[in-house]
Amino acid sequence: MPETSGSHGRTPETHVIDFRAAEQLLAARDPQGAVKLLDRVIEAHPENTAARLLRARAFFAAARLRSAELEFSLVLEREPDNAYAHFALARTYQRQGRANPAQRHFRLAAALDPKPEYLEAARFDR
Structure with missing residues (x-):
């Protein structure tokens, strides 16, 4: 049985797939869809700065500016x-x-x- 990361039986590989799919959704101008996928990735890997940066970009694209501000600020705390x-x-x-x-x-x-x-x-x- 594969080891899961605690996010509803999802595996680390699934999170990579979700991240890549979120990149594609953002490029296709579906920031809300990207946020949904990234929420799962970040729930399982809160330390993942790349996922947080991508989610911040998605928030910005969706005009969720306060959420974007908070996420970009968190990225800058780390980097x-x-x-x-x-x-x-x-x-x-x-x-x-x-x-x-x-x-x-x-x-x-x-x-x-x-x-x-x-x-x-x-x-x-x-």
Whole structure:
């Protein structure tokens, strides 16, 4: 009998499949479907930062901005040097009309990874 991770008899392999399917659902513009799959993965593996980052992206795409903010913040607690998470959190703040924290995280993203889109959003020249 295969060992399960405690999430309704699901195996670690099933969670990998769910994660990959969630990526595809998000790409196909079904963020709610992605969140449902990722909820199961995170229930079984709460330490999985990649799953949390993907769920944060799905929350953002579904305009569940408070949930996205909380999830991106948790990712940054674990990985403070994650430039993408800073950028995505900044975009979340921006959509909420919270310019000051957005600007702070845009600048952190650009400082960590000087990608053109991060530098442009950081507006260091202003």
